[in-house]
Amino acid sequence: MFTIRPFRQEDQQEARRLILKGLGEHFGYINMSLNPDLNSIWDSYVMQGHLFYVAETETGLVGTGGLVVRNYDLGEVVRLFVVPEMCRVGLARALLDRLIEEGQARQIERFTVETNTNWHDAIQLYQHCGFREVDRDELSVYLSLN
Numbered sequence: 001m002f003t004i005r006p007f008r009q010e011d012q013q014e015a016r017r018l019i020l021k022g023l024g025e026h027f028g029y030i031n032m033s034l035n036p037d038l039n040s041i042w043d044s045y046v047m048q049g050h051l052f053y054v055a056e057t058e059t060g061l062v063g064t065g066g067l068v069v070r071n072y073d074l075g076e077v078v079r080l081f082v083v084p085e086m087c088r089v090g091l092a093r094a095l096l097d098r099l100i101e102e103g104q105a106r107q108i109e110r111f112t113v114e115t116n117t118n119w120h121d122a123i124q125l126y127q128h129c130g131f132r133e134v135d136r137d138e139l140s141v142y143l144s145l146n
Contacts, residue, residue, distance in 0.1 A: 002062060002091055004098050007052040009042050014061045015054055016041065022081045026119065037079075041066075051102050055082070055091055062086045065095040067103050067111075075103040077113040080122070092125050100145070111145040 007015065016038045024030045037044035045052040045066050055063030063082040067075045077099055082092045100111060113131060115122045116139065123141055127133070131143035 002055045002057050002086070002089075002094075004053055004055050004063075004094060007041055007046060007054050007064075011054050011061065012041055015064050018061055018083065019064055019079055019081050022083070025084075026116075051099060052079070053095060053098055055086075055095055057086075063091050063095055065099050067099040067108075069103075069106065069108065070112075073107060073109040075099075075106075075108040075111050077111060080113075087121070093129065096125070096129055109146065113143050114140050115143070117141050 019038060020030055020035065023035070041052055044050075045068070048068075050069055051067040053065050054061050055065075063080075063086060065080040066078040068078055069075050077096065080092060080095060080099075082095070103111060111131070112134075113126055115126070117136065123133075123143070126143045126145075129145070131145045133141060134144045135142040
């Protein structure tokens with residue numbers, strides 16, 4: 001079983017490690033210039049008024065997810081990640097549902113997400129949760145939920 005809760009400052013190292021490890025496993029390398037927000041998740045998200053959640057089990061963190069408030073009614077899902085051993089148990093869906101629920105409580109009406117074109121599991125998750133593809137280029141797929 002897992003628990004989803006707001007990010008705390010003491011989660012920084014473990015959350016950063018978790019996300020970077022997942023990126024490295026997926027892409028085969030990590031471009032740190034694309035990940036400056038991970039140097040301080042607290043400053044990049046929480047202190048800016050955005051949402052950031054972690055999922056944990058008795059063994060530690062097993063997932064992350066953020067929602068960046070782009071304007072009064074638009075939120076962008078970011079850093080949604082679940083460790084491989086927790087895939088297919090509903091954790092990613094639970095994190096996404098929590099972000100959407102909390103966003104709606106803040107009057108956000110439209111949610112967007114960008115993911116890599118070859119991250120098929122992520123694309124399927126978002127589509128299964130009601131997101132629709134609105135654009136695509138050679139690197140990214142852009143999805144939206146109204």
